[in-house]
Amino acid sequence: MKLWDKDGVGVNELIEDFTVGDDYLLDIGLIPYDVKCSIAHAAMLNKAGIISDGESEAIESAFKKLLCKYDNGDFVIKKSDEDCHTAIENFLVAEINDIGKKIHTGRSRNDQVLAAFRLYMVDKIQSLCNKGKYLTESILDFAYKHKTVLMPGYTHMQKAMLSSVGLWAVSFAESFIDDIEHLMYIMGAISKSPMGSAAGYGTSLDLDRDFAAKKAGFASLQVNVLYAQNSRIKYDLLVIDALKQMMMTANKLASDMMLFTTSEFGYFSLPSGFTTGSSIMPQKKNYDLFEIMRGKSSSLNAASNQIFSIGNNLVSGYNREFQLSKKVIMDSFKTADEVVTLLAYVFENIKVEENGLSAAVTEELVATDKAYDLVKKGMPFRDAYKLAAEGIKYGEVIIGTKGLVKNRISIGSISNLGIELLKKRLDCIWEVSTKI
Structure with a gap:
């Protein structure tokens, strides 16, 4: 059953094919994230006194059963479901009857898909x-x-x-x-929780949105x-x-x-x-x-x-x-x-x-180094530049490469690649990311 179906009239097949597209197939990848958010949502409803402790436990137990089916490849989303959110709620109702019907209290598919997809992207x-x-x-x-x-x-x-x-x-x-x-x-x-925002205008229920955000892992x-x-x-x-x-x-x-x-x-x-x-x-x-x-x-x-x-x-x-x-x-x-x-x-x-x-590795590659060699002896760079250019023009053997490699010791150069520095930076980034 579609979550928005009020009178059982349904939707034209052509319209359904066009509006649903392959979204119901893509949503298989969102199931673990939707379940995680739904468990957090149930906990928020429980905290607000909307569902009891027993109902919250029943919902979480049903979700664990759903995840087992998903892990085994047995959970199916039909085109008539439109998306994973409908398929998940229908499963919940089939498992725990009226308790399952309470899971959508204080939420919309608008914030439901947003929360699940954000956790998907973070992961x-x-x-x-x-x-x-x-x-x-x-x-x-x-x-x-x-x-x-x-x-x-x-x-x-x-x-x-x-x-x-x-x-x-x-x-x-x-x-x-x-x-x-x-x-x-x-x-x-992007790891910001939209949970509790419902269709985009909140609800009249006293829901602890910050609690749900932390519970879901945002x-x-x-x-x-x-x-x-x-x-x-x-x-x-x-x-x-x-x-x-x-x-x-x-x-x-x-x-x-x-x-x-x-x-x-x-x-x-x-x-x-x-x-x-x-x-x-x-x-x-x-x-x-x-x-x-x-x-x-x-x-x-x-x-x-x-x-x-x-x-x-x-x-x-x-x-x-x-x-x-x-x-x-x-x-x-x-x-x-x-x-x-x-x-x-x-x-x-x-x-x-x-x-x-x-x-x-031919001689012209060290023409600039020849110019710098002359600069070190006191010659202005522009004059050294011209002399080095003349040397290349007439095919002179300018300078060996072996000594040049040893001279290039500034950070990031041939003889000082900075590998350890970059490894430390990578490790530092990783430490920060674990805190996120």
Whole structure:
């Protein structure tokens, strides 16, 4: 039975198909979070004297039974249910009769879905950050292992200055640390409970909303009951844009790997199991994973625009369009999870092609260092710059790279990658996140 059905007339099948869409299928993923919020809601009703201790215990017991069915794959949401909230309440009524009918007191599906989906997003962010931390640590381990292997650094896609495999890798590690820190901040920002806000205008019942927020595991309470609804797309957009930042890092890494694994560069390679082939060219080994990674990462830009467009120009209060953001968010989390997991696997298997890198480290990469060498002897930089340029022009052997590496000791440079500093920063972020 639909929760809003008053006269048994029902809804036209075409209308139901259109308005429900695949929402009832997506909602399977929300069941644990809805149950958690519903148990907290029942406790709030009990605290307010609306349901008895015995009724509260019966409700919690029924919810535990529901979760067992869910864990075993036996809990089904039908299209006629529209969503998990209806299916859950119908289950409760079937299990504990009239007691089950009391669970919706002081709530609306508006705040019910909002609470469940926020806990879902918080959980998914935490899971993604766990995997991001593992990826970052894998990159830092890779960087340390290959910290002395030199490679060209590029600007404008042209050889520019001396770099190293370690320097290149750590640049991505620090970027992912920024992404994780940003995600953690967003996790705290959205972990605000809308419970008790009902349809968006509160109720005439004396409900302890702060109690329910803590019981459900939210970091804090969203105070204004109307803003609870108005913030839905806003919070969704905060999440999607934070995911987009992480995928921007992944996109650049994938682009570098596509370039540096070509035969023209030959800096890195991966085992054959990471490549695909061609149906016509027998020699081909294609790194399709990085191409798909770039495409999937870019899809989050479209997701961000989609979320913004769904929420733009809506009046205050709940709007049914909100439902459409759910799939976009869920798909985006899936993409980010896949990409981060795969990249960790990549860094555990990259082969550094030292011969190719050594051949690429040519004399022009140290032209700036030659200029600085002259500066150290008292020559003005602009004069030293011109002399170094002349040396390159006439093909002079300028300066050896071995000594230059030792000279680059400022933090973040080739000989001082700052790996331990970044590990400490990552650990510090993690300590803060556990408090959230």
